Structure formats: C-alpha cells, structure tokens
Amino acid sequence: MYPDRFRLPFLSGVLIAAAERRRPGLGPWSPQMEEQLRRAFETELEDVRRSFLESFDDPAWFARVEEKIQEIALPRYLVEARRQTDLEQRGYGIWRGGDLVSRIVWGLGGFGLGVFLVRAPFIPIPTTWDLLAFGMLLLCPFIPDAQIALHRRRHRRALQAIVEDLQDAEAKLELYQPLSLPEPSASALPASSASLRQKG
Numbered sequence: 001m002y003p004d005r006f007r008l009p010f011l012s013g014v015l016i017a018a019a020e021r022r023r024p025g026l027g028p029w030s031p032q033m034e035e036q037l038r039r040a041f042e043t044e045l046e047d048v049r050r051s052f053l054e055s056f057d058d059p060a061w062f063a064r065v066e067e068k069i070q071e072i073a074l075p076r077y078l079v080e081a082r083r084q085t086d087l088e089q090r091g092y093g094i095w096r097g098g099d100l101v102s103r104i105v106w107g108l109g110g111f112g113l114g115v116f117l118v119r120a121p122f123i124p125i126p127t128t129w130d131l132l133a134f135g136m137l138l139l140c141p142f143i144p145d146a147q148i149a150l151h152r153r154r155h156r157r158a159l160q161a162i163v164e165d166l167q168d169a170e171a172k173l174e175l176y177q178p179l180s181l182p183e184p185s186a187s188a189l190p191a192s193s194a195s196l197r198q199k200g
Contacts, residue, residue: 107140
C-alpha cells in the first residue's frame, strides 16, 4: 500500500482544494473558467505524478489513479463548482445583497414579529418574555450572514462527499495492486543506502 498522499481520496482532496483556491477569482462561469479549473487539476496532478515516480517505479498504478480522478472526481467537482459560482454571482439570492437597508428592515421586522408573538392573546408565550422582541431585533439583521454561511457549508459538504465517495474507487483500485510494492527508485534511496549497495 502506498503512502496516503498518493492514494485516491487524499489526492482528490488536494486537487479539489487547489481548484477551489482559484475558482472565486475567475468570475462568472464560462467555458474558459471550466478550462482553467481543469488545468488546475492537471498541473497539481503532474506535480504529484513526478513525486510518485521519483519514489516508486509503478507508472501503471498511478495511471489508474489519474483515470479515476478524470472519470469521477473532476466531473463531479465541475458540477458543484458551477452551482456554487452561480450562487456567488447572484449574491446567494439574498435580498438587496444583505446591504444596510435590508438589515435594518430585517431588524425592524424581527422586532415587530417578536412584539406580536409576545402580545398576541392566542399565542401561548408568557408576557414576561418581552426580551424576545429585543433579541429578534438584534439577531434578525444577521439573517443574510446566516444564509451565506449555510450555502458555504453545503458547498463544503458536497466537496467532502466527493472525496468520501472515492473510498470505494480506492478499494477497487487496490484489488489490481501487485502483492508486493515496487521497490523505491534509486533516486529515492538515501545516500547511505546507495553507498552500501556499491560496497556490497
């Protein structure tokens, strides 16, 4: 079994994180943006491939890893990236973009609702709960922030689900792995080990 940094779930998480660092600055979704995200995957994957082949002489195994990433991780990431980008470009659909006026309206609306809930005779809330109205006055202006936080949390969970689903692909990949790991390449051996071999 190879180190975790070369295994499919961890590697996919690294590639997705690299693409996510670039995505917010690329603007609205477009074919050019999609191509840049694909290129971010390929660039990071090339660096990992180089590091892997410096340590292990098993290009066939890593080729299968790349194939799984191209078939599973990348398409699913692009679908989620497009959904999140469209949300961000629309300001998450928040009324007035969560500006000062909207927050004042949210606060006054929350205060009015709190007063109604406390004073309405047909709602079983004790009148001693007068602080409920002031609590809603203070909390309701932060509703836009809560909406954004929920959208971002859903995005993070969707990306995490992609990585977790690759556990099954990793298990299938290991079925085709040789019984014994290939020997590390000579370039990855410590200098002391190489000199001992020469002496032997």
